[in-house]
Amino acid sequence: MIKSIFMKIYVLLTILFLYTPIVVLMVMGFNESRYNSLPFQFSLQWYEDLSQNTRLIEAAEHSFYLALVTGIICVLLATLFILGVQSLSKRTEGLCRSVMMMPMSIPWLIMGLSMLLLIRFIDMDKNLLFVAAGHVVISLPYAMLVLQARLHSIDPALEEMSLSLGAPPLTTFRRITLPAIAPAMVAGGFLSFMISFDNFAISYFLMPAGISTLPIEIQSSIKFGFTPEINAISTIIIGISLLCLAIVGLIMGGSLKNVLGGNK
Amino acid sequence: MKCKKLLVGALALSMVLSMAACGSSSGEKDAKDGEKTKLYVVNWKDYGSDDADFIAAFEEEYNCEIVNTYMSSEEELLTKLRTSKEGDIDVCLPNCTILPAAINEGLLEQVDTSKLTNFDSMFERFKTQKECFKDDKMYAVPFVWGSTAIAYNTEVIKEAPKSMSALFDKAYAGKIAFRDDYNDAVMSAAIVLGQDPNNPSDLDAIKAKLIEQKALNKTYWKTGDEFSKLFAGKQIDLGLMWSGQAAAMKKDNQPISFVVPEDGAIGWVDNWAIPSGSQNKDLAYAFIDWMISKDFQYNWASKGGPAPVNQAAAEAIDPEYAASAGMDEASLNRLYFMEYRTDEVKNTWNELWTEVKAE
Amino acid sequence: MKNNKRVMTLPGMAVLFFCAIVPLFIMLAYSFQSDSGTGFTLENYSRFFTKTFYLTLTLRTIVNSLLVTVISLLLSYPLAYIMAKHLKGLKNIVMVLLIIPFFTNQLVRVYSWLIFLQDGGVFERLMNTLGLVDGTMGLLYTRAAVIIGLIHAFFPYMVITIYMALERLDNSLLEASSCLGASKTTTFFRVVLPMSMPGVITGIMIVFVPCLGTFVEPRILGGVNGTVIGTVIEDQFFEIYGWNFGAAIAFILLAMVLVSMAAINRLGRRYEG
Numbered sequence: 001m002i003k004s005i006f007m008k009i010y011v012l013l014t015i016l017f018l019y020t021p022i023v024v025l026m027v028m029g030f031n032e033s034r035y036n037s038l039p040f041q042f043s044l045q046w047y048e049d050l051s052q053n054t055r056l057i058e059a060a061e062h063s064f065y066l067a068l069v070t071g072i073i074c075v076l077l078a079t080l081f082i083l084g085v086q087s088l089s090k091r092t093e094g095l096c097r098s099v100m101m102m103p104m105s106i107p108w109l110i111m112g113l114s115m116l117l118l119i120r121f122i123d124m125d126k127n128l129l130f131v132a133a134g135h136v137v138i139s140l141p142y143a144m145l146v147l148q149a150r151l152h153s154i155d156p157a158l159e160e161m162s163l164s165l166g167a168p169p170l171t172t173f174r175r176i177t178l179p180a181i182a183p184a185m186v187a188g189g190f191l192s193f194m195i196s197f198d199n200f201a202i203s204y205f206l207m208p209a210g211i212s213t214l215p216i217e218i219q220s221s222i223k224f225g226f227t228p229e230i231n232a233i234s235t236i237i238i239g240i241s242l243l244c245l246a247i248v249g250l251i252m253g254g255s256l257k258n259v260l261g262g263n264k
Numbered sequence: 265m266k267c268k269k270l271l272v273g274a275l276a277l278s279m280v281l282s283m284a285a286c287g288s289s290s291g292e293k294d295a296k297d298g299e300k301t302k303l304y305v306v307n308w309k310d311y312g313s314d315d316a317d318f319i320a321a322f323e324e325e326y327n328c329e330i331v332n333t334y335m336s337s338e339e340e341l342l343t344k345l346r347t348s349k350e351g352d353i354d355v356c357l358p359n360c361t362i363l364p365a366a367i368n369e370g371l372l373e374q375v376d377t378s379k380l381t382n383f384d385s386m387f388e389r390f391k392t393q394k395e396c397f398k399d400d401k402m403y404a405v406p407f408v409w410g411s412t413a414i415a416y417n418t419e420v421i422k423e424a425p426k427s428m429s430a431l432f433d434k435a436y437a438g439k440i441a442f443r444d445d446y447n448d449a450v451m452s453a454a455i456v457l458g459q460d461p462n463n464p465s466d467l468d469a470i471k472a473k474l475i476e477q478k479a480l481n482k483t484y485w486k487t488g489d490e491f492s493k494l495f496a497g498k499q500i501d502l503g504l505m506w507s508g509q510a511a512a513m514k515k516d517n518q519p520i521s522f523v524v525p526e527d528g529a530i531g532w533v534d535n536w537a538i539p540s541g542s543q544n545k546d547l548a549y550a551f552i553d554w555m556i557s558k559d560f561q562y563n564w565a566s567k568g569g570p571a572p573v574n575q576a577a578a579e580a581i582d583p584e585y586a587a588s589a590g591m592d593e594a595s596l597n598r599l600y601f602m603e604y605r606t607d608e609v610k611n612t613w614n615e616l617w618t619e620v621k622a623e
Numbered sequence: 624m625k626n627n628k629r630v631m632t633l634p635g636m637a638v639l640f641f642c643a644i645v646p647l648f649i650m651l652a653y654s655f656q657s658d659s660g661t662g663f664t665l666e667n668y669s670r671f672f673t674k675t676f677y678l679t680l681t682l683r684t685i686v687n688s689l690l691v692t693v694i695s696l697l698l699s700y701p702l703a704y705i706m707a708k709h710l711k712g713l714k715n716i717v718m719v720l721l722i723i724p725f726f727t728n729q730l731v732r733v734y735s736w737l738i739f740l741q742d743g744g745v746f747e748r749l750m751n752t753l754g755l756v757d758g759t760m761g762l763l764y765t766r767a768a769v770i771i772g773l774i775h776a777f778f779p780y781m782v783i784t785i786y787m788a789l790e791r792l793d794n795s796l797l798e799a800s801s802c803l804g805a806s807k808t809t810t811f812f813r814v815v816l817p818m819s820m821p822g823v824i825t826g827i828m829i830v831f832v833p834c835l836g837t838f839v840e841p842r843i844l845g846g847v848n849g850t851v852i853g854t855v856i857e858d859q860f861f862e863i864y865g866w867n868f869g870a871a872i873a874f875i876l877l878a879m880v881l882v883s884m885a886a887i888n889r890l891g892r893r894y895e896g
Binding site for chain 1: 628705828876884
């Protein structure tokens with residue numbers, strides 16, 4: 001009993017640590033001072049300003065669509081890759097895996113710049129396709145890592161058994177493999193969505209003129225100082241994502257577990 | 265099984281929705297913009313030219329649409345110019361650090377000053393701004409100028425610092441915010457040491473001075489945002505700062521004052537230029553002309569912008585405000601305007617600064 | 624059948640080839656060019672290795688990253704373990720809570736740390752009220768502040784990977800172990816830890832590697848000593864247009880990353896096998 005309380009306190013403390021800056025930024029969105037200075041004085045001014053700021057809101061929408069597309073493509077590519085790579089010889093498999101992981105080890109700044117060089121090299125215009133490709137490349141390793149950690153656990157014998165019992169490959173996939181990796185697919189998609197949503201470096205170099213994402217807007221306002229409108233929009237985004245998750249949770253009831261937590 | 269279907273359905277639905285939203289918004293835009301010319305401008309964010317009132321007035325007058333893209337450093341603008349294709353950019357805002365390179369590489373269009381009705385009302389010294397010229401041909405039009413000098417908290421420091429050496433003064437240890445910028449670092453140390461800031465003679469002495477100064481800092485600030493928040497949070501008493509931002513903070517009732525000390529400080533000029541290949545040159549000229557007009561320059565400067573190059577605008581500004589924002593003629597005459605540096609000089613200075621920071 | 628499966632790796636590999644490998648080779652070519660732009664040269668690399676302060680900065684970067692990784696591991700493992708084995712229904716909520724903060728912008732998060740940690744800031748006031756610390760703490764603009772910022776930025780990824788590995792661990796295995804008379808500690812070190820090793824290895828990589836290249840947290844939270852390799856690269860590209868030298872440093876960093884990844888992998892395999 002004491003042990004269980006102790007554990008809960010530990011979880012609570014880490015969550016508290018994780019939310020420290022989030023709480024600060026939320027509170028500062030309601031603070032009158034433009035410079036986030038104390039003492040705190042309640043004000044809704046920044047939310048009012050934000051509601052007029054179509055540019056910022058539009059940028060946030062762009063970020064969302066881009067991240068959604070990135071997340072979906074990443075899950076598809078990563079799942080295909082993870083399932084396929086096992087059938088390669090041990091050595092090629094290792095090589096392919098490390099190649100796929102490589103973008104994680106390169107500062108995004110470099111990835112963005114080198115892709116810009118490529119676009120110049122093949123003499124093409126910047127377009128949204130390149131932006132999406134750039135986002136996919138840097139988010140893919142994260143989706144893969146999660147899937148990989150999961151797939152390690154599937155007993156290959158299970159698949160073989162199913163096949164030898166005469167089940168067609170597709171059925172085997174649908175009945176054995178997919179249920180086993182589905183939670184990891186969702187988690188991987190989430191991760192890639194997050195990476196893309198908050199990415200600045202890639203979008204910055206590859207975005208065609210006139211389109212901007214939230215990180216780009218924030219970065220360019222930071223030279224002279226951003227106003228707490230940014231805090232306000234961050235707070236709203238957190239609120240919306242919590243709400244979405246709550247709705248999904250309600251619809252699915254107790255089986256939310258199947259989505260995030262595994263299939264046990 | 266049921267919930268999985270739901271999940272797939274939700275995903276598919278959100279995809280369709282997002283696509284529909286993308287499609288509809290872009291479609292709308294195309295239809296609306298069909299008859300309007302687009303002027304592509306690259307500038308700093310919140311730097312006058314992206315002011316909503318101005319944009320509305322300009323777009324109405326010339327029946328066009330201004331598309332703003334922002335840069336976060338001069339080098340990045342140069343990269344943009346080098347890597348952009350014809351017609352990507354119509355107007356941009358380079359300063360002396362990249363102008364000669366851009367001109368030499370043929371990235372900029374020669375400026376025909378006769379197309380600018382407001383050119384004549386500029387201060388003489390800006391009409392002949394060295395970096396804007398190559399072989400007596402002008403490639404950029406000065407827009408605003410400003411200084412990087414000392415901003416201080418008037419509640420703590422009662423008397424304006426008389427010398428840049430205040431930033432190197434042990435009396436303010438722990439309360440100074442120096443700027444993380446190789447150019448400003450080397451130039452201010454050179455001023456304190458009595459060397460020519462644009463051609464320092466003894467870099468070793470400058471390095472030693474900067475290393476000595478390092479311990480006195482609260483931090484090196486990188487973005488204006490950092491400085492303003494530290495200042496408002498009473499973490500620092502003085503620092504190397506831009507005139508424009510100090511003025512803007514004063515407008516926000518911060519106890520801040522800005523001074524170009526007697527031994528001088530760093531000056532800079534931002535200029536408008538038209539990239540070669542621009543498809544809307546006439547519109548670009550109209551844009552630049554508007555930017556250097558008396559009305560625009562006066563309005564922006566008194567709203568907390570940097571100092572105007574338009575003489576009539578400068579004379580119209582309240583002298584007291586001009587002095588406190590370092591816009592007065594006395595301050596102007598004390599400045600060492602930043603000059604173009606070759607790659608070699610940049611490398612040497614930057615490496616020196618990196619070494620100071622690594623110490 | 625096997626050939627069919629192989630084809631499935633192609634889309635991913637193709638995207639990676641065209642969007643990462645080819646561009647990087649173009650970049651690599653840059654790192655072997657001098658600023659004057661002609662011919663093959665090693666000067667960018669020799670410049671890095673002959674200046675002691677670049678090595679100092681490299682060392683600083685590595686030490687920071689190691690500290691962040693170790694502390695993150697100590698922080699994440701218990702959390703992942705508790706989530707996987709003791710939280711039951713709550714674990715999904717905790718998982719969601721881990722992800723939510725990342726919907727805010729990285730820069731904004733770092734600036735919030737700045738406000739939280741500064742002298743006279745919330746943290747200091749809290750500590751003073753609780754009587755744990757007297758007066759100013761001077762926490763902001765120290766290495767500690769950078770480490771805190773970086774741990775905050777990366778440890779949730781580690782929790783997720785370790786959790787994924789622990790989650791698949793069959794409870795019956797643990798029961799078997801304890802039935803056979805193993806103590807809890809023995810069970811942990813002989814059964815749980817080795818089984819969760821893939822997740823741990825992945826977690827270490829997912830934290831250590833990005834730490835090496837990061838520049839935002841050190842620059843903003845580290846004060847006068849916040850310069851690391853990441854900020855040097857950033858300066859090269861953004862401040863002085865030193866693409867060639869910048870590319871060279873980037874590839875030196877990449878080499879460090881590859882070496883450390885190989886080392887981590889080997890270490891992990893030894894423990895597993």
